[in-house]
Amino acid sequence: MLEKNKLNIHDIIEMKKAHACGTKTWEIIRLGVDIKLKCTGCGHEIMMDRLDVYKKMKKKVVN
Numbered sequence: 001m002l003e004k005n006k007l008n009i010h011d012i013i014e015m016k017k018a019h020a021c022g023t024k025t026w027e028i029i030r031l032g033v034d035i036k037l038k039c040t041g042c043g044h045e046i047m048m049d050r051l052d053v054y055k056k057m058k059k060k061v062v063n
Ligand SMILES: [Zn+2]
Pocket: 019, 020, 021, 022, 023, 039, 040, 041, 042, 043, 044
């Protein structure tokens, strides 16, 4: 794993695909085996497998 892709709580990440609300950025609100993400557009929360997050994210936007 690249150090620049290391995720921390409250990081904002950009996904390759937009959410239903049109927003591509999500805030990390819980880190574990699964990662809990909150859409910065509509506030929708999802749980995602850590590996899935790395596959689906485009880049980290904010530390
Ligand atoms: Zn959304």
